Amino acid sequence: MNKEYAIMDAEQSILHTYNRFQVVFDHGKGVYLYDTDGKEYLDFAAGIAVSAFGYQNVEYGEALKTQADKLLHISNLYYNEPIIKAAKRVLKASQMDRVFFTNSGTEAIEGAIKAAKKYAYTRDGHAGHEIIAMNHSFHGRSLGALAVTGNEHYREPFGPLMPGVKFAEFNQLDSVKALINERTCAIILETVQGEGGIYPATNEFLEGVRALCDEHDILLILDEIQCGMGRCGAMFAWQNYAVKPDIMTTAKALGCGVPVGAFLMTEHVAEKSLAPGDHGTTYGGNPLVGAAVDKVLEMMERDDITGHVKAITPYFEQKLDELVASYDFLTERRGVGLMQGLVCKKSVAEIAAKALQQGLIVITAGSDVLRFVPPLIIEKEHIDEMAEKLNAVLCDIDKI
Ligand SMILES: *Cc1c(COP(=O)(O)O)cnc(C)c1O
Secondary structure: OOHHHHHHHHHHHOOOOOOOOOOOEEEEEEOEEEEOOOOEEEEOOHHHHOOOOOEOOHHHHHHHHHHHHHOOOOOOOOOOHHHHHHHHHHHHHHOOOEEEEEOOHHHHHHHHHHHHHHHHHHHHOOOOOEEEEEOOOOOOOOHHHHHOOOOHHHHHHHOOOOOOEEEEOOOOHHHHHOOOOOOEEEEEEEOEEOOOOOEEOOHHHHHHHHHHHHHHOOEEEEEOOOOOOOOOOOOOHHHHOOOOOOEEEEOHHHOEOEOOEEEEEOHHHHHOOOOOOOOOOOOOOOHHHHHHHHHHHHHHHHOOHHHHHHHHHHHHHHHHHHHHHHOOOEEEEEEEOOEEEEEEOOOHHHHHHHHHHOOEEOEEEOOOEEEEOOOOOOOHHHHHHHHHHHHHHHHHHHHO
């Protein structure tokens, strides 16, 4: 299909909720994507932190094909083996005790909110509890997740949203403390803020929030949808800190391309939380996604993906730091592991668009951050190629 016609067709049929890059992708291999004209692109976005193993991973593909031929779906009225295996693996990786599989990140957040509210309801015998969320957070687009997303621009047209949500400043413990009252049932935050601009939680902040939660019997919900699944050098980013959440969410790289998410909790929460009749999903945790999650976690563990991320990160950071040192309009690098951002005083949208023309895929975060969330399997040669291509783009931008 001719690219211009394809884009025109898309814009006439698909609801315009994205300003898309002008490219139609056809297939991928390794850490490269190819468009319908056969042009090659080095992918440092991984479908927004999803494709941890890149594209056309044979072992993963075979696992999906085998399951697709066997059984796709049966509903949650029955048991299926792939999701039981997947559940065991995700509990081991996350140190949690109970899991509920969803179809997306935003649904995982919905479930986490419901679990926290039900816990407080069981404990107190009444509803009406409050949640503290963070400014510049992103938790998803469904109405509950939107209600805890700290971006006024995303929320405004859709009010009134779920009541009882207050926003604190990320990495400012006093601002959280000031919002706690006897109705507070949960504090929700991303261990590393993603869409908001790649802000890692400081040790002091996360440990402080954990202590506040313990003191007041408040549940700590950590959103690991973007920063989890090995990306930050631990299976889940919170494992880099001396804290453990009561409830956590995952999605994105959990299935490496099939739509799946999950919310998980400790036994202590599960005992007082969602019971039969409280929550459900038709597709969630079906045999196909079960096979995907089982295989992804098997491969991550066997191939020591977190070891690879930890080993390659210093080189990645060094190359990004060199760019920051070379251009005045790049002011800072922020991030953990293979979740990095460059703060930029020129249009990041323009840089990402020019990079695409150069055959490099990068995305943006917030209003002024270039975001790098590559497949976790990248090697030094890919980092070199990224730095070279990006340098050419930045050099052009510098002249404007
Ligand atoms: C992407 C994302 C979500 C939403 O996930 P969807 O699968 O798009 O619904 C929630 N929280 C964080 C931190 C995310 O990065």
